[in-house]
Amino acid sequence: MQKQYLGADLLGSVVVFLVALPLCMGIAIASGVPPAVGLVTGIIGGVVVGFFSGCPLQVSEIGRA
Numbered sequence: 001m002q003k004q005y006l007g008a009d010l011l012g013s014v015v016v017f018l019v020a021l022p023l024c025m026g027i028a029i030a031s032g033v034p035p036a037v038g039l040v041t042g043i044i045g046g047v048v049v050g051f052f053s054g055c056p057l058q059v060s061e062i063g064r065a
Contacts, residue, residue, distance in 0.1 A: 009051070017042050 020042045028038030 013047050016045065017047075020045060 021039070024042035024045070025035045025038035028035050028041070
C-alpha cells in the first residue's frame with residue numbers, strides 16, 4: 001500500500017462497508033447469530049479491502065488516475 005493513496009483507500013473501505021452492511025447483517029440473521037456479528041464482519045471486510053488495492057475493478061480504486 002502506498003501512503004499517497006491512503007485517503008482514497010480509506011474512503012473506498014467506508015464505501016464497501018456501507019454497501020456490504022445490509023448483506024452482512026442479513027446473512028448473520030439468516031445464520032442465527034446476532035446482527036452485531038454481521039456488523040463486525042462488515043467493518044473488518046471494509047478495512048481489509050482497503051489494504052488490497054491494485055485491481056482496477058476494486059471500489060478502493062476510485063479517484064486514481
